[in-house]
Amino acid sequence: xxxxxxxxxxxxxxxxxxxxxxxxxxxxxxxxxxxxxxxxxxxxxxxxxxxxxxxxxxxxxxxxxxxxxxxxxxxxxxxxxxxxxxxxxxxxxxxxxxxxxxxxxxxxxxxxx
Amino acid sequence: xxxxxxxxxxxxxxxxxxxxxxxxxxxxxxxxxxxxxxxxxxxxxxxxxxxxxxxxxxxxxxxxxxxxxxxxxxxxxxxxxxxxxxxxxxxxxxxxxxxxxxxxxxxxxxxxxxx
Numbered sequence: 001x002x003x004x005x006x007x008x009x010x011x012x013x014x015x016x017x018x019x020x021x022x023x024x025x026x027x028x029x030x031x032x033x034x035x036x037x038x039x040x041x042x043x044x045x046x047x048x049x050x051x052x053x054x055x056x057x058x059x060x061x062x063x064x065x066x067x068x069x070x071x072x073x074x075x076x077x078x079x080x081x082x083x084x085x086x087x088x089x090x091x092x093x094x095x096x097x098x099x100x101x102x103x104x105x106x107x108x109x110x111x112x113x
Numbered sequence: 114x115x116x117x118x119x120x121x122x123x124x125x126x127x128x129x130x131x132x133x134x135x136x137x138x139x140x141x142x143x144x145x146x147x148x149x150x151x152x153x154x155x156x157x158x159x160x161x162x163x164x165x166x167x168x169x170x171x172x173x174x175x176x177x178x179x180x181x182x183x184x185x186x187x188x189x190x191x192x193x194x195x196x197x198x199x200x201x202x203x204x205x206x207x208x209x210x211x212x213x214x215x216x217x218x219x220x221x222x223x224x225x226x227x228x
Contacts, residue, residue: 004155031214041199043156043218055213090155094214098143098205099163102214104155 003027006091006105013081014113021076021108023091029103030096031055032074034066037088037107049074050096078110086112119202119219127227132189134222136202137182143205145178145185146216150199159187159200194228 004025013019025032033056034046048056049068063079074091088109094102120135136145144163148156162169162178162185169176175188189196203216 033214041150041221043201045215045217048213048215050213056215092156098214099161100214101146101158101161102156102216103158104148106153106155 004091004093004103004105006089006108008108009106010109010111012111012113015081015083017081018077018079019081019110020078021089021091021110023074023076023105025072025091025093025103027093027103029093030071031094031100032068032071033092033094033102034074034076035090035092035104037090039087043090047074047076081110081112083112086110119200119222121222122220123223123225125225125227126192128192128194130192130226132192132196132224132226134187134200134202134224136185136187136219138185138202138204138206138217138219139183140204140206142180145176146203146205147174147176147185147187148201148203148218150201150221152198156201189224192224192226194226197224197226199223 006023031050033048037043046060047066052068065077068074088107090107091105092102094100118137146161147159150156160171160176162176173190178185199221201221202219
C-alpha cells in the first residue's frame with residue numbers, strides 16, 4: 001500500500017494554463033506538506049496544513065493555492081503557469097508536532113513548454 | 114532563512130568502504146533529520162536526532178550532532194551499491210514557539226557506490 005501518493009507523476013503543459021496536483025496519505029497523519037525541488041535538487045517548503053488548517057505559508061506566488069478537503073488529502077492548484085514553475089513537487093505527511101519524521105510521495109514532475 | 118550546507122557535494126567510493134557526509138546549519142534547532150533520495154523517487158527518512166542528543170545509530174548508519182559547532186555528520190558503514198542516492202540533511206529550527214515540522218533542507222550529497 002502506498003503511504004503518500006501523488007497524481008499525476010508527470011505533468012507537461014503550456015505556459016498560461018492552470019493545473020492541479022493531488023496528494024493523499026493513508027498513514028493517519030494530521031499534517032501534510034508541499035515542497036518544491038528545483039533543477040539543482042534544492043528542496044524548499046511551500047505550504048503545510050494541520051487538520052485542514054493552513055499553518056505554513058512560505059513566500060510563494062499567489063498563483064499557487066493549496067486546498068485540504070480533509071486531513072488525508074492536500075491538493076495544489078497552480079494558475080497561469082510560468083516557465084519558472086518547472087520543477088518536481090513533493091507532497092509529504094507527518095504526525096503533528098516537533099521531532100516527527102516526514103513521509104514523502106514520489107513527486108510530480110511539472111514541465112512547462 | 115536558515116539553510117543547511119552539505120559537504121561534500123558528491124562522493125564516489127567502492128563497495129565496502131565507509132561514506133561520511135557532513136551538514137552545517139545556522140540557527141538553533143529542535144532536531145536534525147537525514148533523508149535519502151533515489152533517482153526519480155521521493156525522500157525517505159533515515160534518522161532523526163534531537164538537539165539534546167549527540168549520537169544515534171540505526172543499522173549501518175551513524176549520525177552525530179554537535180550543536181556548539183552547528184554541524185552533523187552521517188556515516189554509512191560497509192557501503193553497498195544500493196546505497197547510491199542523494200542524501201539530505203534537514204533541520205527543524207527552534208524559534209521558541211510551536212514547531213509545525215517546518216524543515217529546511219541542505220543541498221544534498223550525491224553518493225555513488227561502485228560495485
